[in-house]
Amino acid sequence: MFLSSAGGFFSRVLAAADRWDKELFIRINDTWSNPFFDWIFPWWRYQHTWTPLYALLLVYVLYRFGWKAWPWILLAAAAPALGDLISSWGIKEWAGRIRPCNSGDLKGIMHLRVGYCPQSGSFTSSHAVNHFAMGTFFYLTLKPYIKRWAWLFLFWAATICYGQVYVGVHYPGDVLGGAIVGSLIGWGLAYIFNRKIGFR
16 A cells, blocks of 8 residues: 555656656747757757867966876766767666757757757756766866956856757756766766875
C-alpha cells in the first residue's frame, strides 16, 4: 500500500514537472520571442562561434603563466570531452527523452529556428553540459587573476543554454540538468587543478 502510494505520488510529481517544463518552453520559444533573439541565438549557441574566445584564453594563459599553462589547457580541453561522453553517450541514452522539435504534441506551436532538429535525445543538453563544464572550470581557476570578470564565463554558459531552448531543440529542464552536470564536471577539474597543480 505504501509503495503504491509513493509510486503514485512520484508519478504525479514527474507529470507536473513535465507539464511545467513544456509550458516554460512555449513561453521562451514563442511568447517571449522577438526579432533580435531570432537573429542572434541561432549562431550564438553554435559551438564554432566561440573559437576566438578559446584562442584568446589560450594566448592569455600562455602569455601570463608560461609552461604552467599546459596542465590548465589539458584540463580545459577535458571538460567538454568528459561532458560529451557523460551526456551524449550516457544520460541521453538512459533518459530517452524526445526533443521538443520532434514532439508531435508541440507541432504547430513551437518554432524551430535552426535548419535541423537533431535526432539524439533531449535530456541532458550536451551544449549545456559542455559549456557549463568549461565555464565553471574557467571561473574557478581564473577568478584570482581576472577578479569579477570571471562571472562572465557563467553568464556566457547560461545564455547558450537559453539559446538552446529559444531555437527549439531543448526543454528548459534539459538545459537545467545539463548545467548541473556540467558544473560538477567543471568543479571537479578545477579542484584537481587548483589543489594539485595550480599556476603558482
